[in-house]
Amino acid sequence: MSIDLTPDPRVADLAARTAAFVRTVAAPEEERLAGVASAGGEELRLSLQQAAREAGVFAPHVSTAYGGHGLDMRDRAVVFEEAGWSLFGPLALNIAAPDEGNMHLLEAVATAEQKERYLKPLAEGTVRSCFAMTEPSPGAGSDPAALSTTATPTTGGWLVNGRKWFITGADGAAYTICMARTSGQPGDRGGATMFLIDAGTPGLRIDRHIDTLDEGFFGGHCELAFADVFVSEDSVLGAVDKGFEYAQVRLAPARLTHCMRWLGIARHAQEIAVDRAAERRIFGSRLGDLGMVQAMVADSEIDIAASRLLIWQACAELDEGRSAAQSSSIAKTFVAEAVGRVVDRSLQICGALGISGDTLLSRYHREVRPFRIYDGPSETHRWAIAKRRLRQARATGTMPAVTEERAVHA
Ligand SMILES: Cc1cc2nc3c(=O)[nH]c(=O)nc-3n(C[C@H](O)[C@H](O)[C@H](O)COP(=O)(O)OP(=O)(O)OC[C@H]3O[C@@H](n4cnc5c(N)ncnc54)[C@H](O)[C@@H]3O)c2cc1C
Secondary structure: OOOOOOOOHHHHHHHHHHHHHHHHHHHHHHHHOOOOHHHHHHHHHHHHHHHHHHOOOOOOOOOHHHOOOOOOHHHHHHHHHHHOOOOOHHHHHOOOOOHHHHHHHHHHHOOHHHHHHHHHHHHHOOOOEEEEOOOOOOOOOOOHHHOOOEEEEEOOEEEEEEEEEEEEOOOOOOEEEEEEEOOOOOOOOOOEEEEEEEOOOOOEEEEEEOOOOOOOOOOOEEEEEEEEEEEEHHHEEOOOOOHHHHHHHHHHHHHHHHHHHHHHHHHHHHHHHHHHHHHOEEOOEEHHHOHHHHHHHHHHHHHHHHHHHHHHHHHHHHHOOOOOHHHHHHHHHHHHHHHHHHHHHHHHHOOHHHHOOOOOHHHHHHHHHHHHOOOOOHHHHHHHHHHHHHHHHHHOOOOOHHHHHHHHHO
16 A cells, blocks of 8 residues: 655645645734734735635635535545644635634535535635524533424424524624424434525524634624524425534544644644744743753644644545545544644743734634534544544443443443
């Protein structure tokens, strides 16, 4: 088996142009607004996206039919990492969450009419969107089967009732992709359906912006109420009761693209720390000549390199049409924690400067921490990784069933 990790020349060229664009156009804006894109408003989003279009780096993930570059997952990994070097890079390229994951889902599942109405303007950057799955307790969170929002049939369509929270980008989104239960009870593993619900539909309310540690996502993290929201039959995305299957279409790639973008931030944090270690003098030497600082720099290099390869492996499986359930869980868990470690070490190397607003490190620290929770908390992924491994052991006869049950629930 030969492993060639060299990107295709077309992708290498796009990645190089993306890196140059992000450093010269997106990063100065990020510095100016201390990493909070919403402070620049819709005007900033539109102007960054126009600049990305002119630089030929806009929408690398979308198919060429919708004006993108049509990159597969492996190629996205190379380009998204460069875009992620600045918090504003993904916004400029129209590959920020949740829009990027929604475009992927719509390309895979939507009808031709739905693509024209919802995917096209999203891919062009003229609108934003959101994805509404998580609910306040006792509803869906780590366990999607707890889904409690309901959609009940009515003349000509459905009535949606329920409450969602932590819905990223909801404020200002043109539409919501909402998961609602169309059959069964909370706790059942099936019975979910996805609905495309336009902003302004009667009964759909944004109740509040939830105050969170991070502030980097456009449109905030919102709590939404659905009170007898009428949606027509053609608002169903895909087939009724297939929502959990479609969620998998979105979630595995979306958690990997989050990994790619945050890996870019980890590299940026490491660059800030290395520059500081090279320039700062203490105890008669350069900071970077001190062994414990070198250990931190080395550990971060190891975290960055290992993260990249885990992402690439899971992407290769997805490109080959495999589920990548195990490899994407492994990558997500490792990268979310590794990126946090890299940013934390970088901050430590910079001393008090690191926690100040004079570098972007304190902003990065706040932005990366929630990634250990969304797209599946580390504990949920570890649980799933272990269950799959134990199931495999049982299937190959190396472990009796009773041992697996004890190990999983211990
Ligand atoms: C910044 C941010 C943005 C988000 N954006 C969106 C969005 O746009 N749309 C959306 O639908 N949702 C969004 N979410 C919600 C996110 O998907 C959920 O927070 C996540 O699924 C976890 O659910 P929960 O918060 O209800 O935690 P819970 O389900 O209550 O879990 C709490 C904790 O339990 C532990 N745990 C979980 N599983 C296990 C296990 N098997 N074994 C042991 N311990 C376990 C973990 O430590 C976990 O953190 C966002 C969340 C954040 C923080």
